[in-house]
Amino acid sequence: MIIMKLHLSAVVFLLVCSVFGIVSNNQSQEGKDLIEKAAEKMSIFALPYFEMKGNVRIDNQGKPLDGTYLLLWNGPDQWREEINFPGYTEIQLGSKGIVFLKRNVDFMPLRINQLRTALGYGTAGNSVSMMSLTPRSDETIKRVKDRKVNGTKVKCAEIADQDKHTREVCVDASTGTLVREGAFLDKDMMPVGRKLFPRFLSYVQGGKPLAEVQVAELKTTEQFPSAAFVPPAGSLSRPGCMNPSPFRLVHKVSPQYPEEERRSHVEGTVAVYTWIGVDGKPRDFRIVSGVTPGLNAASIDGVQQWRYDPATCNGTPVEVETVLTVNYSLR
Numbered sequence: 001m002i003i004m005k006l007h008l009s010a011v012v013f014l015l016v017c018s019v020f021g022i023v024s025n026n027q028s029q030e031g032k033d034l035i036e037k038a039a040e041k042m043s044i045f046a047l048p049y050f051e052m053k054g055n056v057r058i059d060n061q062g063k064p065l066d067g068t069y070l071l072l073w074n075g076p077d078q079w080r081e082e083i084n085f086p087g088y089t090e091i092q093l094g095s096k097g098i099v100f101l102k103r104n105v106d107f108m109p110l111r112i113n114q115l116r117t118a119l120g121y122g123t124a125g126n127s128v129s130m131m132s133l134t135p136r137s138d139e140t141i142k143r144v145k146d147r148k149v150n151g152t153k154v155k156c157a158e159i160a161d162q163d164k165h166t167r168e169v170c171v172d173a174s175t176g177t178l179v180r181e182g183a184f185l186d187k188d189m190m191p192v193g194r195k196l197f198p199r200f201l202s203y204v205q206g207g208k209p210l211a212e213v214q215v216a217e218l219k220t221t222e223q224f225p226s227a228a229f230v231p232p233a234g235s236l237s238r239p240g241c242m243n244p245s246p247f248r249l250v251h252k253v254s255p256q257y258p259e260e261e262r263r264s265h266v267e268g269t270v271a272v273y274t275w276i277g278v279d280g281k282p283r284d285f286r287i288v289s290g291v292t293p294g295l296n297a298a299s300i301d302g303v304q305q306w307r308y309d310p311a312t313c314n315g316t317p318v319e320v321e322t323v324l325t326v327n328y329s330l331r
Contacts, residue, residue: 038178042130044193059111068082069084094242098237099238102232144156154172157169239318251306251307258292258294272286279317
């Protein structure tokens, strides 16, 4: 009798595991299909040729600063991007695996980095790029759930990596487009060819918009002439591409809290401009938003010990620039 009961329990256990496995596999496939379809729907870079013009705004010490944005796309081997503000100009051109860059300063300001983050694409290999949200080879989709983001009904896929770090990718249930949350507010999807892209994109902190993009024109075109893609004199070049696979943090050292700032209860966030090399090591540090000399120095000491899986273009590691932030809190 005892043996029969044990046998029955084992059968029930195996059935439960089997059912759970089927549900899990179904959820994983549902999540994968959900993300891939949404990413395909919004991938304007799959279009052969297009032009985007926009009005951009950044926070400049509490006051709005307005500028312009331009992107000409002849495909991944030929494109041109311009950002212009009073006192700041930037031109990037892509040409067959090489990115040419010219700025009127020798670093990327914090607000420009936030503007690029708001756009959701670019050459920096940012982990929040709208073009790089599909699961990596070391990630699995755990489940799909319904909820609301900013009042919009969405389906969200929960994704976990081998180290059990999780993230979510959400899709608007009505439009089938990707929905960013947290620091982002995107709205008013507009068609271009067979794709959809937000007419308005913004990066927000503490309820305050720090960078905004208002797309004034987004249209498919005929092929642009080669003359539009000649690098300006004085450009710096490096291997790269539009929308590389993102770099990923694999080792982080927490900076030491300086004793003087600790005693004085000084808190804040330090932003460090840097390049992440093909070896995954940050280099060439510059404080682009600081707190105190002590916290600034501690941030660089900590960040230079961080290590990354580098960004890649078609599987080849590339060097990218970014802004890393270090938060200090005594709470």
